[in-house]
Structure formats: structure tokens, C-alpha cells
Amino acid sequence: MPDDPVRRVLTVLGCLASDSGLGGALLFDLDPVLLGPLAFWMQSRMPSAKPRPIANLSALRSVDELWCRTSFEDGTFTVNPGLVVEEGRIAPPILLIPDLMRLRPTAARVAVSLIGATAAVAEVADHSLQWRPRGRWLAAVDRSAARRLSPHLLDRFTLRADASELNAALMPGSWLAAQTGAGEMTVALGRALAEASPGEIPSRLTDLALPPISAAAATRVISQVPPGLARRDLAVARVARVLAAWEEAPEVDARHVDRATELLGHRRPGQPGAQPAARPPRTAPPPGRRASPDDVPVPDSAQNRTAQPGLVVPAEPARPAGEPLASEPDATPLLYPEDSLTSAAELDASRISRMRPRPGGRRFKGHVVGSLPGGDASDLAMLATVLEAAKFQGIRRKNQPWNRRRRRFRIIPSDLRRPRYLTDPGDALVLVLDHSCWRGWNRAAALAPYLRRAAEQDSSVSVIEFGFDGARSEFTAERYRAPSLHDPKVVVSLSRSPGRASPLAHALDLALSDLRRRVRRTVSPQQCLLVVATDGRGNIPLDASLLGQAPRGPTGRTGITDAERVAERIAALPGVEIVVIMPDLGAYRELPFNLADGLGGAPVRLAPRIDRMEG
Amino acid sequence: MMTRFRVAKHGRSQQTQATAAAARDAVGSVLPYSLIVGHEELKRALEISYVSSIIGGVLVTGQRGTAKTTTVRAFTKMLVDDLPVTLPIGATDDRVLGGWSIDKLMAGKAQESAGLIEEASRSRAGILYIDEVNLLDDYLINIILDVVATGILTVQRDYRTGPPQKLNFTLIGTMNPDEGGLRPQLLDRFGLVASVDPVEDRELREEIIRTVLSFELAVSNVAAPEDQARLATALADDQAKRQSLEEAKARVAGVGCSQDVIAACARLASGFDVAGHRGELVLLHASRAVAAIENEPEATEKHLAAVARMALIHRRVQGDSGTIPAWTKADDGRVQDLIAGR
Numbered sequence: 001m002p003d004d005p006v007r008r009v010l011t012v013l014g015c016l017a018s019d020s021g022l023g024g025a026l027l028f029d030l031d032p033v034l035l036g037p038l039a040f041w042m043q044s045r046m047p048s049a050k051p052r053p054i055a056n057l058s059a060l061r062s063v064d065e066l067w068c069r070t071s072f073e074d075g076t077f078t079v080n081p082g083l084v085v086e087e088g089r090i091a092p093p094i095l096l097i098p099d100l101m102r103l104r105p106t107a108a109r110v111a112v113s114l115i116g117a118t119a120a121v122a123e124v125a126d127h128s129l130q131w132r133p134r135g136r137w138l139a140a141v142d143r144s145a146a147r148r149l150s151p152h153l154l155d156r157f158t159l160r161a162d163a164s165e166l167n168a169a170l171m172p173g174s175w176l177a178a179q180t181g182a183g184e185m186t187v188a189l190g191r192a193l194a195e196a197s198p199g200e201i202p203s204r205l206t207d208l209a210l211p212p213i214s215a216a217a218a219t220r221v222i223s224q225v226p227p228g229l230a231r232r233d234l235a236v237a238r239v240a241r242v243l244a245a246w247e248e249a250p251e252v253d254a255r256h257v258d259r260a261t262e263l264l265g266h267r268r269p270g271q272p273g274a275q276p277a278a279r280p281p282r283t284a285p286p287p288g289r290r291a292s293p294d295d296v297p298v299p300d301s302a303q304n305r306t307a308q309p310g311l312v313v314p315a316e317p318a319r320p321a322g323e324p325l326a327s328e329p330d331a332t333p334l335l336y337p338e339d340s341l342t343s344a345a346e347l348d349a350s351r352i353s354r355m356r357p358r359p360g361g362r363r364f365k366g367h368v369v370g371s372l373p374g375g376d377a378s379d380l381a382m383l384a385t386v387l388e389a390a391k392f393q394g395i396r397r398k399n400q401p402w403n404r405r406r407r408r409f410r411i412i413p414s415d416l417r418r419p420r421y422l423t424d425p426g427d428a429l430v431l432v433l434d435h436s437c438w439r440g441w442n443r444a445a446a447l448a449p450y451l452r453r454a455a456e457q458d459s460s461v462s463v464i465e466f467g468f469d470g471a472r473s474e475f476t477a478e479r480y481r482a483p484s485l486h487d488p489k490v491v492v493s494l495s496r497s498p499g500r501a502s503p504l505a506h507a508l509d510l511a512l513s514d515l516r517r518r519v520r521r522t523v524s525p526q527q528c529l530l531v532v533a534t535d536g537r538g539n540i541p542l543d544a545s546l547l548g549q550a551p552r553g554p555t556g557r558t559g560i561t562d563a564e565r566v567a568e569r570i571a572a573l574p575g576v577e578i579v580v581i582m583p584d585l586g587a588y589r590e591l592p593f594n595l596a597d598g599l600g601g602a603p604v605r606l607a608p609r610i611d612r613m614e615g
Numbered sequence: 616m617m618t619r620f621r622v623a624k625h626g627r628s629q630q631t632q633a634t635a636a637a638a639r640d641a642v643g644s645v646l647p648y649s650l651i652v653g654h655e656e657l658k659r660a661l662e663i664s665y666v667s668s669i670i671g672g673v674l675v676t677g678q679r680g681t682a683k684t685t686t687v688r689a690f691t692k693m694l695v696d697d698l699p700v701t702l703p704i705g706a707t708d709d710r711v712l713g714g715w716s717i718d719k720l721m722a723g724k725a726q727e728s729a730g731l732i733e734e735a736s737r738s739r740a741g742i743l744y745i746d747e748v749n750l751l752d753d754y755l756i757n758i759i760l761d762v763v764a765t766g767i768l769t770v771q772r773d774y775r776t777g778p779p780q781k782l783n784f785t786l787i788g789t790m791n792p793d794e795g796g797l798r799p800q801l802l803d804r805f806g807l808v809a810s811v812d813p814v815e816d817r818e819l820r821e822e823i824i825r826t827v828l829s830f831e832l833a834v835s836n837v838a839a840p841e842d843q844a845r846l847a848t849a850l851a852d853d854q855a856k857r858q859s860l861e862e863a864k865a866r867v868a869g870v871g872c873s874q875d876v877i878a879a880c881a882r883l884a885s886g887f888d889v890a891g892h893r894g895e896l897v898l899l900h901a902s903r904a905v906a907a908i909e910n911e912p913e914a915t916e917k918h919l920a921a922v923a924r925m926a927l928i929h930r931r932v933q934g935d936s937g938t939i940p941a942w943t944k945a946d947d948g949r950v951q952d953l954i955a956g957r
Contacts (some may be wrong), residue, residue: 021831086637087634088637113704118685123703123706123710129638130641130698150794151679152791152794155680213824219821227813230820234828241828383714390725542940545934546932546940569793
């Protein structure tokens with residue numbers, strides 16, 4: 001496959017147009033002005049007797065419009081199927097997501113359930129609809145941000161392409177300057193795309209005779225794609241099948257598979273830079289996070305660490321752009337960021353700016369749990385409104401003789417009801433207290449700024465503690481929630497005597513479940529603060545804690561590894577500020593720093609108390 | 616100023632024909648159950664739960680791209696040639712429990728609209744399917760699991776005051792554990808948990824590719840004769856499977872269970888520190904269901920061993936993080952020891 005960026009992107013889109021089973025294409029670093037023309041290019045090669053809409057999901061006022069659209073015109077209130085519902089009256093749509101990072105969580109779940117699916121179900125105005133999704137999803141994303149997206153969502157986009165050079169290839173600077181209006185630009189770009197279309201892409205991309213796949217081709221697919229991702233196996237096979245169909249080949253052979261593999265960015269064994277199929281251990285650190293300005297300054301006592309105040313220091317130097325990591329999987333890492341183990345973002349808590357209003361869009365207000373009087377057409381609880389109006393129809397018709405015969409259903413402003421949203425839980429402090437390591441340290445000074453802040457913000461508090469004398473079980477962490485820091489239990493927790501065992505992984509697992517609950521309900525960002533006070537020496541494996549039993553046999557580093565794995569999941573949650581307070585114990589110094597790296601939190605290291613040092 | 620509304624009718628009969636055709640197209644595009652590659656534990660759990668609905672449903676856990684939804688839909692298609700009643704994204708409690716038909720209200724008539732729970736109970740497959748159940752709001756999953764456990768639905772809201780209804784359906788939920796878990800109280804309500812792992816075996820991966828692509832050609836009616844023949848065989852196999860499961864369902868009530876097996880159920884629950892009594896009851900009913908499926912008159916220790924992992928894996932959790940601990944070979948050994956009374 002030639003390196004021409006235009007040819008590559010158009011070939012990817014052509015494959016998507018030819019096989020709806022491919023579902024979606026994700027274009028990295030695409031100039032937003034190109035998305036529309038690319039969609040029109042696809043549409044022009046997908047002729048249909050029925051109209052084929054192109055819908056921009058960023059223009060939605062409400063996610064509900066994906067399923068059903070309500071309108072009010074000339075006194076008529078109508079309910080019609082929404083943008084993604086294919087009920088036969090129109091051709092399967094082309095759905096555009098100009099920035100996948102800004103897709104709302106609910107819309108993201110819709111995308112996950114529909115892209116590449118063989119069947120879909122929706123409820124539209126009392127009608128249950130089922131259909132086979134054949135819509136094509138076209139999304140763009142900034143490459144540097146994509147690793148923060150949920151792997152669940154990314155996985156749906158089986159076609160990927162680097163579109164960073166498309167803009168320059170289609171629109172040289174002087175030519176661009178000559179276009180004065182948006183309409184002119186779109187027309188000119190469309191013409192440029194049509195002229196740049198490779199000859200091997202047919203002018204008609206739908207209703208092709210797709211050939212069968214040979215056994216050798218199927219074997220070839222397996223040898224190219226890393227194991228464990230059936231969706232990618234099928235994507236490569238489907239693209240190979242489309243390429244074979246374009247050249248009217250009688251069957252898909254290994255040659256088509258090789259072209260498909262190269263097109264989708266999977267390197268073939270034997271090629272320069274090809275890597276073994278096994279997944280590598282994590283080598284790249286998570287993005288650094290800025291700590292609270294109230295942090296205690298970090299003494300420079302760690303080996304090989306230059307602890308700058310307020311910043312996490314990466315474990316390794318940044319690598320030059322374009323240079324692969326030493327042990328990456330086969331697929332070009334830039335096209336498949338979810339393959340990096342640091343990409344652990346979750347579907348329901350993807351990094352989306354819920355507070356930033358979009359032009360013509362509606363701010364995410366939270367989950368709907370009921371209704372309240374009031375409301376307007378932009379935020380209406382339909383059933384509650386109709387129920388309210390229904391109560392008075394008899395009276396209204398009685399008092400309006402001219403309406404009795406026509407029997408219209410009349411809704412007046414006082415009938416209107418608006419959704420009641422789940423209350424934002426507000427600010428929260430999650431304290432993870434490892435009591436086993438604080439002999440000789442006074443961590444109160446390190447904790448004080450965070451406790452003070454939580455008190456000022458009236459944060460709810462969740463305390464997870466372990467490793468103390470008198471714990472119910474030395475193999476499990478304990479958790480309780482307090483309405484505020486003034487709760488007497490919190491005071492008790494801050495003055496425990498140290499114990500021996502350290503189920504750190506379990507404590508972080510409890511913290512993760514707590515934070516997930518809050519993040520999913522929180523409307524405003526940056527409302528959760530996680531403070532972990534530990535030496536990082538977790539010596540109880542997570543499974544042992546979950547089972548409430550002593551570990552069976554030697555555990556080695558299992559407790560530490562489990563803790564680091566859970567830490568990665570915490571790091572992926574958006575809007576959580578994380579601080580790790582650690583004692584300077586002299587031995588195993590790297591453990592708490594590794595934990596801080598895994599959490600993406602700011603390390604705060606404490607020197608021992610003067611009396612201990614003198615002792 | 617009053618605003619006038621009326622519901623516009625858009626050629627309702629035409630819309631019904633179009634939606635029916637779209638629904639048939641959707642069902643037709645689901646892979647036949649007998650063509651699902653691998654996933655033996657999941658398939659067994661679904662079959663057990665169907666044969667003995669008292670077990671209380673199946674929770675399917677697995678990472679992305681492991682064909683969880685595909686398998687559940689294939690199972691339902693095999694049973695009743697239809698998709699399962701599915702909880703839609705963003706469902707609210709009125710849709711789950713039932714309410715009033717908006718269309719009828721707008722026309723001035725009060726007509727009750729059945730909720731999804733009732734629809735599932737009335738459907739031929741008797742299945743309610745929830746994708747990503749761990750992302751569902753707690754209060755919704757509480758409502759559903761309460762009905763699963765008690766078999767009774769009482770709705771008194773929005774001016775509806777109906778009597779309690781007896782409902783019987785199988786709840787099937789899927790979840791990706793990387794996205795979070797369920798609270799232990801909710802986990803316990805699911806009868807069985809089936810874990811689905813990514814397929815890494817080369818031969819199986821090749822088989823998946825050939826199977827899926829062959830099926831797609833076959834349903835598009837442009838396939839080679841061998842693809843059409845393969846599909847016809849698969850549909851015939853599905854029909855045979857359906858018949859055998861219906862027969863098993865009919866005879867499960869007559870499947871016996873010795874005192875030894877009952878005692879082994881209790882030993883297993885105790886040995887794995889299972890809280891409550893639901894665990895041993897599920898072990899018992901699941902063993903009998905397996906015996907019925909294998910057309911045997913009595914549940915034996917062999918049947919019990921076959922269901923132990925699915926019935927116990929999620930009931931061992933202490934505390935409330937919702938993470939399910941891994942099941943190991945050592946746990947398999949303990950099952951054998953406990954069943955044998957060692």
C-alpha cells in the first residue's frame with residue numbers, strides 16, 4: 001500500500017462504505033473541516049433509492065435525539081425515530097463524530113452498542129424497534145488525547161488511519177488562503193477528494209459481490225494480528241474481502257490479507273520493526289498530574305528522583321515522536337492506543353467535558369430520577385407532562401364546547417414537567433490509610449492540608465484503612481463513609497497504632513469502587529480527592545483479601561503487583577486528584593514512588609521525626 | 616396562551632410493515648447458536664438457566680470483544696427465533712416497571728403499558744437481557760433483581776394500583792469487569808456467573824473468521840452452495856438443540872437428588888465460606904438441570920462438579936468492593952475434595 005496519505009484514508013473509508021460490518025473508522029489528527037467532505041465523498045459512492053442522511057452527532061441538543069426526535073409544528077406534536085434508528089424509510093446513515101473525546105458518556109454507550117453490531121433494539125414512543133445496524137460511523141480524535149478514551153469505545157472503531165497529513169495534501173497553503181467562505185471550502189475540498197481518489201476504488205461501493213475467504217487467507221490473518229482480539233481478526237478479514245471484491249477476485253487470498261494488514265496498521269512479521277505478538281509489560285508512565293498547592297514540599301531524598309514540587313516525575317525519559325517502544329505489540333501503537341496498558345479509561349467515566357456547553361448543545365445535568373413542575377421544549381419530561389395534562393382533559397373539553405367534537409388533547413403551560421436529576425454528590429475526600437508503616441512518623445502534618453481543604457469544602461469522607469492493631473482482619477482493608485471530617489470515627493482512624501499485614505491492593509480496590517460511584521454521579525469535574533498514605537509494601541494479594549483468607553503459600557511480589565494493577569485503574573478515572581504520602585523508610589524506596597506513578601498522583605515524602613532519627 | 620398538541624399518524628400500517636421487516640432482518644443477522652465457537656461455560660450456563668428458571672439468571676463477565684452479546688442473542692434466537700427483551704440504554708424505572716401508553720394518553724384514553732419486566736415474562740423465551748449491567752443505576756438493578764428473587768411485581772405509581780403479578784423470567788446480564796463490578800448483594804442474586812475469555816487458540820480464531828464470513832455470505836443469498844449448506848445444517852442443529860432443551864425443561868421437575876448430593880452441596884457452600892443459603896440451593900437446582908439436559912434420572916456428584924464453579928465463583932466475595940476473585944486450579948481441587956467429603 002503506497003504511503004500517499006489521501007489514498008490510504010480514502011481506501012479505509014471505501015472499505016467502510018463497502019462493508020457495514022466494519023462499523024466505524026477512526027481518523028487521527030484529522031482537520032475538522034475535512035470530516036464533512038469525507039462523509040460526502042462516501043455518500044457519493046453509496047447510491048441508494050432512499051435518502052442517506054449524514055448526521056453530525058456534535059450538533060445534538062440531547063442524546064435522546066439519537067433514539068427519538070420530537071417536534072412541534074403547526075399545532076402537531078410528533079415523535080419520530082432518531083438519528084441511529086434504521087427503520088427502513090431511509091438508507092443507513094453516515095454518523096459523524098468530529099471529536100471522539102467530546103462524545104457524551106451516554107452517546108458513547110450508544111456507539112458501543114451499535115457500531116459493528118448485528119442487531120439493535122430501541123424504544124421509540126411506545127414502539128419497540130429492532131433492526132440490523134448498517135450505519136457507518138466516522139470519527140476523528142486528537143492522537144495525543146486518544147489514550148484517555150475507553151478501550152471499549154476505541155475497540156468498536158476497527159478501521160484506523162493517520163489523517164494528520166490529509167489537510168496539507170489536499171489543501172496547499174496558498175490554495176487554502178484563496179477560499180473565503182465555509183461553503184466554498186467544502187465544495188473545493190469535495191472536488192479535491194474526488195480528484196485524489198485512487199483508481200482502484202470503484203465508483204460504486206455498495207451491493208458488491210463479496211467473495212469467500214480461502215483457508216490460507218484465514219491462516220494469514222491469524223499470523224498477522226495479535227491474539228485475544230477477535231474483532232480485529234474479523235476486521236482484517238473483512239477488509240481483505242472488500243479489497244478482493246474491488247478487483248473482482250473469485251476468493252480472498254493471502255495477498256489481500258497482506259494489503260489489509262498493512263492498511264490497518266498491523267505490521268507483518270519479518271518487516272522492519274515487527275515485534276512478537278505477546279503483550280509487553282507496561283513501560284511508559286501515565287501522564288503526570290499537578291498536585292495541590294497546599295502540598296508539603298518534597299525532600300530530595302529518593303534515589304534517581306528529582307522530585308519537583310507538585311509534579312510527578314516520569315519513570316523514563318520521553319521517547320522521540322514516532323519511535324516505537326522497545327517491546328510493543330505488532331499493531332502500530334499510534335493507531336491503537338488502547339493496546340498500551342496505561343490506557344485504562346472506563347466507558348462510563350470517559351474524559352468528557354460535561355460542563356463545557358457546546359454551541360446549540362445542552363449541558364449534561366446528571367441522571368434523570370423523576371420530574372418537577374416547569375420545563376420547556378428543550379428539557380421536557382414527556383410522560384409526566386402528558387400524565388398531568390390527561391387529568392384535566394375532561395374538564396377542558398367540557399369548558400370548550402368547540403373542542404368536544406374534535407377531542408384534541410390539550411396541554412397548557414402549567415402541565416409542563418421537567419426532569420429531576422440525580423443530585424450531584426458534591427466534593428469528596430477518599431483517605432487510604434496504611435497504618436503499618438508510620439512508626440516514628442507524624443503524618444498529621446502531611447495530611448493536614450488535605451483535611452483542611454476537605455473541611456472547608458464540606459466534603460463527604462470515605463476512609464479506607466488497614467494494617468492497624470485491632471483490625472477485624474489483618475488480611476482485608478476496612479471502609480466506612482462519614483458525612484464530614486468531624487465524625488468521631490475519623491479522629492479515631494487518624495490515631496491508630498500500627499499493625500503488621502498490609503492489604504494495600506484491597507484498600508485500593510475499595511477506593512476504586514468508591515471513586516467510580518462518585519465519578520459516575522458527579523457533574524462537575526475535580527470534585528474527588530484521593531489521599532493515599534502508605535509505604536507501598538502491600539504484602540497481601542488482592543484475591544486473598546477478597547476471600548477474607550490468609551494467603552496460600554508464599555506470595556512474593558503478588559501483593560505489590562496487584563496494588564499497581566488497581567492503581568492503573570484509579571489513574572484512568574477522570575477528575576480525581578491524587579496524592580501519595582510516603583514515609584522515607586530507607587529500604588524499598590522505589591515502591592511508593594512506583595505506586596504514585598501508577599496512580600498518576602503527586603508524591604509527598606516525609607522525613608522521620610527528629611526524635612526517631614536521634615534514636 | 617394554550618398550546619395545542621396532537622399525535623400525528625404517519626401511515627401506521629406502513630410503519631408496522633417496515634418495522635416488522637427490519638426486525639426480521641435483525642434476527643436473521645444473528646449467528647446461529649450451533650455456530651458459536653468456544654464459550655462452552657457460557658452456553659452451559661444459559662442452558663441450565665433456561666431449563667431451571669428458579670436458578671435466577673446468568674451474569675456473563677468478560678473483556679471487550681469476547682462475543683458475550685452475540686452468544687446471548689444466538690441462544691435466544693435458537694429458542695424462539697427472536698431477540699431477547701432488552702433493557703435499552705438510558706432506561707428509566709417507568710419503562711422497567713410499566714406505565715401508561717403515551718400514544719393513548721394523547722388520544723384521551725388511559726391504557727396501561729407493560730414494562731420490560733412484564734414483557735420479558737410474557738415473551739416466548741422468558742429472557743430479560745441487560746448489557747453492561749454493572750453500569751446500570753443501582754436502584755434500577757435493585758428493582759429488577761427483587762422481582763427475579765421473589766417472582767412478584769407490584770406496581771403502584773402514576774395512578775396505577777394493580778394487584779401483585781406473578782412473573783417468571785430469566786435475567787441475563789453481561790459486564791466487562793474492567794469497568795467495575797456489582798455489589799456483593801447484587802452479585803448473589805444472579806444464580807450463575809459465566810466467565811468468557813478472549814479466544815487465543817489459533818485454530819479457533821481461524822474457525823471464527825471462516826464461520827462469520829461464511830454466515831454473512833449465506834444470509835445475503837449470494838453465497839456458494841457450501842455456505843448455504845453449512846447454514847442449513849446449523850439451523851437444523853439449532854432446532855435439535857431447542858427440542859432437547861424443551862424436553863429437559865419438561866422433565867427437570869422429576870429429576871431426583873440423593874442425600875449424598877444434597878450434603879455435598881452444603882459442604883461446598885460451607886467450604887467456600889458462602890454467605891446465606893442461596894448458594895447451596897443454586898448448586899442443587901443447577902445439578903438437577905444438568906442431569907435433565909443429559910437425560911439422566913438423578914443428579915449425581917458429576918453434575919454437581921460441573922456447576923460448582925459457576926454457582927460459587929461470585930459468592931465467595933467478602934467485603935463490598937464488587938471485584939470477583941479469580942477461580943484457580945486449587946479451587947477446582949477443593950471442589951473435588953469437598954464433594955468427596957475429604
